Amino acid sequence: MKQKIETELAPQAIGPYSQAIKAGTTVYLSGQIPLDPATMELVTGDIAKQTDRVMMNLREVCRAANGSLDNIVKLTIFLTDLNHFAQVNERMTHFFTQPYPARSTIQVSALPKGAAIEVEAVMIIQHRSP
16 A cells, blocks of 8 residues: 655656555655755756755655655766765765665756656665554
């Protein structure tokens, strides 16, 4: 059985998908790009600023699923320029602690709305009694 996870504190889906889906104790978070959830406008500026916005968006979706960034076990990062790899790594240390999630980083030719970064995640949470 799957459950839709949704929050107004992260950007709304810009297509036919959910912000996240919970199946048992696993939550699959859709890719987040650096959209400001209040305006749905792309955050511009350097990759550090864009990475921070993506991580804040992911954090809010995690919270909506009764979890946190600490519950993420796998990240997939999509970059339009792998030259940003070191800067993204540095920003990640502001959002994650040891043990860090497993991760893949892939260079792609383009991302939605012209974003430079997109991050998707898998999170494991414990069942909570009502």
